[in-house]
Amino acid sequence: MTTVIKNGTVYQNGRLLQADVLIEKNKVKAIGQDLTGDHVIDASGKLVSPGLVDVHVHYRDPGQTYKEDIHTGSSAAAHGGFTTVGAMPNVTPVPNTPDLIKKMIAENKKKGVVHILQYAPVTVDQTSDEIPDYSALKQAGAFALSNDGHGIQSAQTMYLAMQKAKENNLIIASHCQDNALYQNGVINEGEKAKELNLPPITELAETTQIARDLLLAQKTGCHYHICHVSTATSVDLVRIAKARGINVTCEVAPHYLLLTDSDIPSDNPYFKMNPPLRSKEDQAALVGGLLDGTIDFIATDHAPHAKSEKEGSFRNAAFGITGSETAFSTLYTKYVKTGIIKLGKLLSLMSDVPADKFGLKNCGHLEAGAEADIAIFDLKHEAEIKEEDYLSKGVNSPFTGEKVYGQTVMTIVSGKVVYERGEENE
Known part of the structure; x- marks a missing residue:
């Protein structure tokens, strides 16, 4: 038929x-x-568009399915027009071994309604300095590596990881966060943090780790991908790195394009995310980075939580917001309807560019034979x-x-x- x-x-x-x-x-x-x-x-x-491509989602399955599961997460993706997604490995247990990766891929295929690509961790359990067998994980079906949700604190660990990732032609998608600078903050450092009397997060927690990793990527030649860039300085660092020929790509999440910390109406945890919402100046730099190609594409960082985990105050609620079901419509409304971004550009940022930058076949393009x-x-x-x-x-x-x-x-x-x-x- x-x-x-x-x-x-x-x-x-x-x-x-x-x-x-x-x-x-x-x-x-x-x-x-x-x-x-x-x-x-x-x-x-x-x-009529190619199915959108999102290389950054959290499906919480296995181990945290009260938040989300493969079927509900992939159904949400389909609701948002996404047909290919990359699922992060911050699940329980973390897929440190080929057997666990194979099991997750089989479950993704069985229960998912869209194509689900599976990340493996950069380090064992995402918080250690032990590097798993990348060759075996890739052979088992892992398409890329990430410790998303955790910054890699040791430069030596990241250096070795990049060397091994390069050997195995695997991308490292990095959540950049220096915990010594992060200081258990919950909101961007600025006037809103003072107004709400909440512990601040300095942008240095993100930018210093990006600067470190770009130098390591230059040395190793690894394809280094930066998740959810959020500051003007981050954009500047990537722009300089690309000019120097460093093999780096990066993404921005919709919420950083749609909201700033000044939009936070009160101590409402639905506005709590990591990295935090930044300043209007940061947002302007992110838009500029998208338009000039410094930022390669958009990825949602879809991060579902139970209602009970997002109640109360910024101080104790979980980080993260959902994104799969609202990404295209909110971005289209704010940026295309107002003439800031052309429709074709937005579609490219959410379909063919992420597919091409991650070397994904059979997605992101609408053409005969696809x-x-x-x-x-x-x-x-x-x-x-x-x-x-x-x-x-x-x-x-x-x-x-x-x-x-x-x-x-x-x-x-x-x-x-x-x-x-x-x-x-x-």
């Missing part, structure tokens, strides 16, 4: 064009005019982000209640519809 998506505005390799998309089994058969198929999906007035991973968005009608519509177990989002454009209408993975907006959401 064939399916044709008709009359949509199709994003293909940097261009927006009016075209039909023909799907046969799990592949895109053709993109063109007046195509026909056994089943028709009418995308009149809608945007996997039929497709998202359809409604750009014309305003909708409210509602807690009851979330498919994630986590509802810890400061964007609930926002009015946005760009809601997902349908998500297709390998030719199969895995999310479709119901009439109640029209």
